[in-house]
């Protein structure tokens with residue numbers, strides 16, 4: 001079965017059983033429905049949103065919905081033992097062994113950067129092996145990330161930071177599900193679904209995605225979670241220290257502090273969900289340091305200032321630009337519950 005068929009099938013099966021295929025990813029129902037529509041229709045997904053809004057988490061959840069798969073042992077292209085297709089398997093260079101790969105490992109991650117070259121994606125000739133076996137021997141070809149993503153989800157973080165030449169190596173795969181290996185005149189099937197991310201333009205240092213490529217993705221905007229969602233995220237993903245209790249109302253305070261940095265013009269880089277997680281964990285550490293077994297408001301104030309100072313950035317136009325600590329303290333105080 002094609003990867004997109006597999007994913008569609010497992011998602012529809014979960015929906016029929018009234019389970020949430022995106023369980024663990026918190027966003028508006030509308031957004032979740034749009035994501036499922038893209039995935040069920042077998043299209044490639046582009047997630048756009050500020051840092052720390054669950055884009056990587058979402059891609060991993062989708063991979064974990066895939067079933068285990070069987071792969072020819074040692075095959076560099078993840079061939080299906082029932083239907084081997086790569087040059088190595090077709091020339092009987094791999095043994096009869098079979099390995100089983102769990103769904104959540106059917107995930108190849110590429111970190112977008114200006115240094116990523118087309119060869120990284122499409123593979124390259126290894127000169128040492130080429131000397132030994134001859135330049136036309138396919139063993140001399142080292143597969144790229146795209147080949148390694150055969151029968152897996154190809155997750156490309158910050159696609160927009162990749163040089164255009166390298167971006168364009170994806171076009172043939174997205175369009176036809178194959179790659180052509182230069183110099184060998186052979187095509188290798190690559191059955192993958194690409195999930196790419198892009199940070200919005202206000203986050204410095206971004207380039208654009210070429211129009212030809214952008215048109216091959218469905219774009220979904222991911223925003224910040226609501227207070228309730230962010231509290232749930234903390235409960236689910238943040239570390240809890242043994243023997244330290246954290247009142248539900250104080251959890252909301254942690255989240256409100258981060259949220260208020262997202263709503264003021266004084267701040268150009270607001271606190272992400274990661275900042276909330278850091279505040280939550282550090283508040284517990286501070287309570288322990290101070291010899292208590294429950295977190296109180298002062299612990300949160302202290303933890304939040306630490307976590308904001310390392311992360312949030314004050315806008316250059318703000319009157320607090322020279323004095324971020326003063327602004328952070330104000331934000332924290334305003335977010336504390338009233339009397």
Ligand SMILES: Nc1ncnc2c1ncn2[C@@H]1O[C@H](COP(=O)(O)OP(=O)(O)OP(=O)(O)O)[C@@H](O)[C@H]1O
Pocket residue numbers: 024025026027050051052053054055056057058157225233237273274277
């Ligand atoms: N909407 C969300 N649903 C579930 N978890 C979330 C969500 N947003 C943030 N988180 C949590 O915050 C942390 C960061 O999330 P994640 O790495 O998925 O974000 P990201 O969007 O990939 O960030 P970046 O743009 O920096 O790569 C994780 O611990 C994750 O569990």
Ligand SMILES: [Mg+2]
Pocket residue numbers: 055056057157
């Ligand atoms: Mg990420």
Ligand SMILES: [Zn+2]
Pocket residue numbers: 072075076077078079084085086087088089090094
């Ligand atoms: Zn093979």
